[in-house]
Amino acid sequence: MFLQIAACFTVIGLLYGLVSNLQQNRRLAASLPPGPPGHWLFGNVPPKNFPFIRFAELTEIYGPVFTLRFGRRIVCVVGRHQAAVDILVKHSAETTDRPRAIAASEMLSQGFRILMTPAGERLKKYRRAFHTCLQPSAAATYKPIQYNHAKNYILDCLHDGKCHLEHGRRYAASVVMYIGYGKTTPTSYSDPEVQEVNKCLGRLSEVIKPGAYLVDTYPILKHIPGYASHLWRYGREELALYTRQANAVRKQLEKDEAQPSFAAYLIENQERLGLSNDELAYLSGAIFGAGSDTTAAAIAVMTMAAACYPETQARVQAQLDEVVGSDRAPTFEDEEMLPEVTAFVLEVYRWRPVSAGGVPHRSTKDIVWNGYVIPKGTEIIGNLWAIGRDPELFPDAEEFRPQRWLNENGRIRDDLKYPVFGFGRRVCVGQHVADQSLFINTALALWAFKISQDPAKPIDVLAFTDTANIRPLPFTLRFEPRVKDIEAVLEAHLD
């Protein structure tokens, strides 16, 4: 008898939940931006592949902001520049938060990973710590090391152009290992330490894919013993790895042998910054996670664009020849005089944005936009792929056309922006370091080489990995030296 009554109450409870859920959905739907219809209970089906491309198609149909529903989760996708500014920049204070990511953040990262840290005290202290080491004046101090590694990239491409993607990855890994841990020697992707970090990042990349784990739709699963227990194990392994790396710097500091680095700064200021050992370990590791593959992918896109758009490449080279010539190599000091290089980089960012789908934000208050209400708790995706294809700002968006970034005087336009580094208070903390990397590698690569395709292996400009941060699938390039004795000229500069 008792069991029957309990069952009755459970069924009534479930029905009540269902009905109130439906009523809530109907109420919300009336004020939300429009979107494709979905199942009355489960909502829309997340795209299986390349969600940013599917979302860009939906932007064409439903407009600058459209709504999707996944179970109880409401997602607004922003696909036009002005709407992104209105919602994610002007309302930055209310959109700093991240959506709850149970599998990727709470289980795999034990809540420590900055990328998924919700708005609040932990995020504030994380970003404060980064700001000190990555703001423009601090970023400028990394220029010499970036230059040295960029020079290695050029020499690697000269001697072994087949492995150009690996050389770009080596550049990026070397720079972030220097900033993160003070490692001064070049870092190879085959280093066991880097391989271990990459194993962890590869796992994250799988777990973070929309719809990868049911627990993100049904949070109760987190508490079911045995459910996705490998995620907890992976999380423990990752924390142990970052702790080992931070402890190595701690030991160097004790022996007075440490190079200046982000980890050293965190350790020396741990108490003042209010960081636990685990937070400190994860934060030091974040530089590699966030800055390595992204930078390498952008460098790869730069070479891809140069090979596929030879006339555009030649335009940059004409300016390099005029300003720099061939007796010396370009340096950071030439930047002001090389707007064609900067325009090329800006177009690389727009044409194939590395963080193509953007990193989701979450509203912590109702936001009124264009007569619609984006309610508190909505996930907001700034779809960078679609924003870079905004026809009002970027006509013929599929064309790689750096000239769109230049004004009639050949200077960089200050009225055109593209948010490749994200939005508002969540904007990428490494943007200045990344800009420096892209500038110097582009300037040196286009000064040193005529980069072209192998006619026998034409490049597919849409062949990219289907991952949270996209990167080109392997492609073949030819590096034809434009400067006599590149090696000697580069060495002379360093002497």
Ligand code: HEM
């Ligand atoms: C071309 C290279 C890069 C691109 C395209 C890029 C892009 C991005 C984007 C789109 C975000 C998310 C912003 C948002 O939520 O709106 C982000 C976050 C982040 N980036 Fe970068 N990034 C690059 C390089 C770097 C580098 C070199 C570092 C470190 C030295 C770095 C560190 C971070 C960190 C720590 C975050 C998380 C910030 C947070 O969640 O509060 N990134 N980046």
